[in-house]
Amino acid sequence: METLKENKNFKRVYEYGYSRASKYLVLYWLENSETKNRYGFSISTKVGKAVQRNKIRRRLKEIIRYQEKKENLQIGFDVVFIVRQRAAGLEFSRLKKNVIYLFSKAGLYKKKEQQ
């Protein structure tokens, strides 16, 4: 999985991309010119200390890895997740539901007819 690293990439997504939000997460996405999806995670210190934030980031990565493998996400997007303060201490299953909800809301899954 490729991640967004530079600040300018994040800024580009925020400025020109689309967004959807849930109670715990905010999703931004924007088409890129590559054949892969790239993901960025933004978790502020309000959410928790280093261990907490690290754990949320790892869980999100795991969820996305699974979704890419099983559910056929559309390809060619830069996707940024912003974690809200409420998400501190959230269980894995609820986090997963949130991500799926946001992906479907954003229309990032391939349609069945196309498959």
Place this chain on the structure above:
RNA sequence: UAAGUUAACCGAAGGGCCGCAGUCAUUACUGUAUAUCCUUUCUAAUAUAUCUUUUAUUUUAAAAAAGGAUUGAUUUAAAAACUAUUUUAAAGGAUAUAACUUAUAUGACUGAGGAAAGUCCGAGCUCCACAGGGCAGGGUGCCGGGUAAUCCCCGGUAGGGGUGACCCUCAGGAAAGUGCCACAGAAACCAGACCGCUUUUCGGCAGCAAAAAGUCAUUCCGGGACCUGCAGUUAACUGCUUUAGGGUCCAGGCAGAUUAAGCUUUUUGGAUCCGAGAGGUAAGGGUGAAAAGGUGAGGUAAGAGCUCACCAGAGUUCAGGUAACUGAGCUGCUGGGCAAACCCCGCCUGGAGCAAGUCCUAAUAGGGGAACGUUAAGGCUGCCCGCCAUGUUCCCGGGUAAGGACGCUAGAGGUAUCAGGCAACUGGUACCCAAGAUAGAUGGCCGCUUGAAAACAGAACUCGGCUUACAGGUUAACUUAUCCU
């Protein structure tokens, strides 16, 4: 058994399926190198002919020969071309080889903490030209030891707390100097006199004392009302008693006694009293965090270490201890706190930090104008000295800040054991190597199994400490209390 004290340690383990990072191994493909062969181009050299066969280029110059033969035909020199062979270099292709290179493939191994945290001390390492001197500044502070070093650790001393095991301490100097001590209180530092106590001087006579004179019935007398037993010092006991004794109140009388007391007046006095002044005093009162050693006795006008005894403190001598300090004797009578106020004394101390810094590759720039100027500005923490290297500053214009490697994890390392030391710690021997990323790797699921899986918390150059956070648990030694033997 209960309640504690101290020290050390653990911080889940295991299984299955996916996933991440690093290292190593193996290869595929790719690349590279070498060898051989082929093709093309290029360079150079030789030959272009007498021999077996076939063929017999062009130009120029010179010389010779011949009229024979043949379609054609002499020799020499120079130049050119063609062809052939060999050779040089380059490009392409094919094949083969390889301790070569390489993953996104496959496999194996390894992969956060006791605090990784706070960044509070101390070091290593790197750069600042050298890392220099003085002053300033900063740090530190009982004594001895440990260590690379420390504000750390160990042992001891002193003071304080606890029945005790044990714990706590920011623990140099207040007779070097300066300063501060609010409020309260008379007085807060050369101590002090508010009350009190006391000596003395002056005045006074309301009171006091003495004397004299006068006067009076609230004194005496009985009566009434109400309350109560009373007397013999208490008790025992005895006596008396309701017509008594005592007390309170009321109205009346003036017969006696005026001695005494009272009252009035007068005089005198200063031991007493009142007022004022001048001293003495630090015992007592009260204030305060703190009041000039404490208690008792003597002493004194009253007091006071004024004197004595004991206690506390100070100085000094001796003894013990490396030392902090401890113990004993003697002298003399003794005045606080704050140094986390300035300060003094001893010791230590250059700055910045791995985004330190070094190397490689690629790219770009090193242009113009103005002002000042050989002592000015800059660097070496501040100032002075000393040193270094150099024009400096401003404006305009242009460019870059990209990637990779090292630093980077083998170290004041760990584990075991032996020796020295009370201990911290040191030394020897043997064995082991255990994250190293660069937007940053440890995750998810199986509501798996173990009684529950839950705390605080995520490496970023590396160590030694300290501090703070922390669910639950383990071990050892010791203390106190109760019970049993």
